[in-house]
Amino acid sequence: MTSTFDRALDLLDAILTAELGSTGYPGNAQLAEQFGLDQAQISRMLKDLAALELVERDGQGRGWRVGLGYLALAAEAGDADLVTAARPLLRRLVTRWHEPAWLSVRSAGVALTVEVESSHWSSYVAAAPGAVTPLWCTGPGRALLLDHTEQELAELLSSVEFVGGGPLAVRDVRALAVRNAADRAAGVVVADREFEHDVVDFSAPVRGRSGAIVASLSVAVPRFRLGGRSQEIAASVVEAAKELEVRAASREARRDGPPGP
Known part of the structure; x- marks a missing residue:
């Protein structure tokens, strides 16, 4: 009932x-x-x-x-150890590239922004604490779905109409599965004009201690400012995501303390 x-x-x-x-x-x-x-x-x-x-x-x-109550509850659901460990890494990415960097988690079928480090050029991306964006046409969202099979994607996105997004966004589950498979092999999502026109999201999955994807780390860059740096930016985001996994696990272990007798 x-x-x-x-x-x-x-x-x-x-x-x-x-x-x-x-x-x-x-x-x-x-x-x-x-x-x-x-x-x-x-x-x-x-x-x-x-x-x-x-x-x-x-x-x-x-x-x-x-x-706002929903967004506040969703934001509080973000892992505190993960968010705290992400802050210096986000600042490092912004210092290096002078572009906004942020941390996202999956919440109720969307990508939820839980931590942001802004730059002078942040106005062109939906990177603000509590912001929600689609999973299927954003770098952060697709990075959160990299482990999903085509069948799992179909079930998760059964009510999505694949309307909107940028000019190079996928338009069905099959295309999303194919694109994700290529990005899974590379270990990073490079979402070129998939959400915002003329903006590229570089997003890497962040895995928890179980190996499951728990978050994504992203940097967004307007295409006219890339200047042939795509591979270097992508590599730096992957490196930061890997370091975040280690830092978050270490913080969690320290918080939990040694096992009891």
Whole structure:
């Protein structure tokens, strides 16, 4: 039996999916039809979610989007050891390349930015704490999915319409799987004009102690400022991601302390 709590979670997920897709912010009638409920039920559920700041009205008041409470909860879900260990590495990347660098984790089907080191040129990327971007057409998002098989990608992105993104973004799961396979072999995602026009994301996966991908580390560079440095930038991001894995594991081990008798 589906509980009210389960329905509320499904409702929140539907609002987030619509916000990231091409349909825009959904209204009460659209959500009621989607879930097979009457508008009074949907209205009560939305009112409860809004009271927790998990959803809010969009700027025009016509539909719903995720709220600050949701973003705050998602940001707090980022591993504290990982975030703390990432800060000096992000600063090092910015000092070297003079471009923004940030750390992302996967949350509710999106790439969530949990730590950022800005540069003078940061305005051209969606790199701010709490920012959410699609998984399928961004360097950070694709790096988070590098271990996924084509079937796993199809299941995860079943509601994605592959509309939007930059001019070189993939447009279906098959193309994403092929592109990810090539990047998996290289150990780094170079997302050229996949999200922003004329911007290249260099993103490397960050693995936890189990070997699973837990985050991605990224640097974004406008194409006109690359100057033949693509391989060097990509290598530096991979190096920083590897160092982050070591530093985060060390911090976690120190925090946990020696095993008991």
